[in-house]
Amino acid sequence: MGKDKWKCRLCGQFFDNKEMSEEHYPARSVGNEDIVALNITKMFDSFQSKEMQERIGNKLSAGEGIEQISGDIFDNELAESLYPDGRTARTLCRKCNIFLGKYDEAYLKFFSLDGDAKAIKGFSQNTKIYIIKSIFGKFLSIPEAKNEEFDFVxxxxxxxxxxxxxxxxxxxxxxDFSSDLMGMKDIGTGKITFEEGVVYELSDDKFIYNLMNFDKHPCFEMTNLFDILKKNYKLIQGVGSDGGYHAQIFMTRLFSELI
Structure with missing residues (x-):
């Protein structure tokens, strides 16, 4: 950002603050409306208490599922409002934000169909490319990557x-349940560094995306975003028992909040 000027991350030009847009990351339509934060300290205290353990046990005995129970606890007791209007950043000028909007419209189709392989294979190649561009575009706005010069612009x-x-x-x-602690969805952003390079994270209500400048570690089973262009596209569910990059980034953020 220059003196009293903001640099658009897409076109690279500088603008007055009033000429910049409030870019939602992820898009408002995929869960970025009223962002809440998990009170980590309260969570640990709550789940260690006998009262909470008894309440959960009683609900399970009554036939409630663990996802429903944890969701109710998160919504009513552990969630704190963080971004009432959704998470936004002033990273794009108005013109560029509008331009990227057509990519987001394509992504909403992918999101609405849960990324289902059979349905996505029926999309036109142009729509699939727009879906890919939508996700790449959102990484321009995450705060952890503000100093990164991306070559996909x-x-x-x-x-x-x-x-x-x-x-x-x-x-x-x-x-799925393996990616979300006690079923509590977290759509935060993050960054973690390895010897091979860096991994950034962005997620919405249904998917977790990792942007990296190296080939993923073979121990983590994930779908390459460009695979949606292929006939053999397969959607990977969850992060597995090792938690993937998501668990490492989540734990890094968790410990930083506790310190």
Missing amino acids: DFLKNDLETEYSGKWKIYFVRR
């Missing part, structure tokens, strides 16, 4: 471009 700026051969890759999974 030109890929995003040209809506007719169908190929990207840069160093960044996106892998993702469909959320």
Whole structure:
């Protein structure tokens, strides 16, 4: 940001504050409306108490599922309002935000169909490319990547471009109980560094995305975002027993909040 100026992360030009947009990351339509934070300290205290353990036991005995129980506890006791209007950033000028909006419209179709492989295979190639560009575009806005110079900007700026051969890759999974602590969905952002490179994270209500500048570790089962272009596209559910990158980023953020 220059003196009293903001730099658009897409076109690279500088603008007055009033010319910048409030960019939602992820899009408002995929769960980014009223962001709440998990009170970590209260959570640990609550689940260690005999009263909470008895309440959970009684609900389980009454036939309630653990996801329903944990969801109710999160919503009513552990959640604290963080971004009432959704998480936003002033990273794009108004023109660029509107331009990327058409990519987000395509992604909403993917989101609404839960990324189902059979349904997505019926999409046009252009729609699939727009879906891919939507996710790449959202990483321009996460705070952890504010100093990163991404080489996929030109890929995003040209809506007719169908190929990207840069160093960044996106892998993702469909959320399930293995990815969310006690079923409590967290759509925070994050960053973790390895010897091979860096991993950024962005998620919405249904999917967790990791942007990285190296090939993912083979021990983590995830879908390459560009695989949605292929006939053998397969959607990976959950993060598995090892938790994947998501667990490492979540724990890093958790410990930083406790310190």
